[in-house]
Amino acid sequence: MAFNDDESMQASKAEHLMARALATSQVEQDDYIDSAPSAALTKKDLNRMAWRSLLLQASFNYERMQAGGWLYTLIPGLRKIHKHPQDLANSMKMHMEFINVHPFDVTFLSGLVLAMEGSKEKISTIRAVKVALMGPLGGIGDAMFWLTLLPICAGIGASLALQGSLFGPIVFLLIFNVVHFGLRFGLAHYGYHAGTSALTLLKTHTKKISHAASIVGMTVIGALVASYVHLSTPLIMHAGKASVALQTDVLDKLMPNILPLCFTLVVFWLMKRSFSPVKLIGLTVLFGVVGKLVGFL
Template identity: 80%
Template sequence: MAFNDDDKKMAAKADTLMTQALATSKVSADSYASKDEAMALTKGDINKMAVRSLLLQASFNYERMQAGGWLYTLMPALRKIHNNKSDLKNSMHMHMEFINVHPFDVTFLSGLVLAMERGKENISTIRAVKVALMGPLGGIGDALFWLTLLPICAGIGASLALEGSLFGPIIFLLMFNSVHFAIRFGLAHYGYNAGTSALPLLKANTKRISHAASIVGMTVIGALVASYVRLSTPLEITAGQAHIALQTQVLDKLMPNLLPLGFTLLVYALMKRNFSPVKLIGLTVVFGVIGKLIGLL
């Protein structure tokens, strides 16, 4: 079948329109339909967010960790920010992704995220900031609350209780929660105000900030793998009378924590193939038990 010049022009035009449509769909998937900056959140809105953050871990699970509680924390403010139903849906979908942060200083991150949501930052930028900050905030929260504030307050309360004072536990609860709530609400307002004042800078350097945040996030993940994933083998290589320990004399010489890294990458590859976290936990347990029984691990 022969095509004339008009047919070729129409085909070329259709090709161009299809390319433009695909490009537009890719952009819209990462950006909000409404670009108008929403009205500023009030102090009441931020305080409400801080109060709701107390239920951050109410729906904790091993697939998304604190995602349900995180979205519950942000939900009233997100409804106020996004009048467009499609934008609200995209925002909710993104905030139901995996997140695990310290439950006491989470309000700094949620305040910052709400400021970025109000400024209609790209979804990928908001996601990158979340990933980059949740690790450091977890470490800071552990050091500040569990390793510093809790022992001090518990020590004072316990010393009073040992002396027979009924005020021991009361003093402990008052001291600990006074600091806890002051930090929780203070960080909520500080995070939101810091994010609002930084929005012009964020808009001017979105790609750089997103790239930098992604690098920080990957660095944190790499450190977590090296610190928390434990995997080694007792196998030895025998060559004549020589016995070479595979773990210490070969693998560790090539790169420390090579096996934990390899196992983490394997789990990641399986997750990309839609293996659920529950299945991966089961496979990890089976692999560990069998590996120990046959002398591989």
């Protein structure tokens, strides 16, 4: 009787393994079961995708990065495109793989991916496009938003705030988000309607766009350093009867604002040595207090 029980258990285990293998082969297939192109997504669908992309990093983790938010962005479009349950499952499984892209221009990629999903491209092809565009979009996004748009908008807002205007932070948020949301929604529609034809254009001009935006961003940051970093010394050097003011008679003659520049370069050097922003803020406060007490600043 025990022998029969063992045989039945082995048979049940074999059936279970066969079922798992069959399910795995179905999930990992490259072609969709329903290969007929789907109906085009509407403007409402694309706008909904753009709104949902705001939660791209809501479930950020170090294993799959933005995968949860990425799938959340695409789910309404995928449900409309894939009518066959297995096709929807295969697509969702693929989109839960590792992805890390800039959160502001991600809608270009999501629109492009939905266009490819609607055309029922191979799953491996869609995966390859995702992987190929993560890097370029990240570089363009960093150059356009963090190095260019953010310093310009923050500079305008800070300038108003320093003059005592309560509209400083409001103007900053208004200008920044007008550009941000304009690009977020515009890129969603452009990526979807351009489809794969946009790949060649993006690959051709990625370096040019990033280089131009980096130049503008570095110029703006240089101007902000000269305008908003204030650092001077009251030290006076005595040589016999002559007195020389270190700041006005020496440093300003060499280069105006040389102390703010040196301080900024030191902070940058410390950042390259993996100092956190919190530590740098603390060191800046400590340097200012100590420098004032000893009469250096």
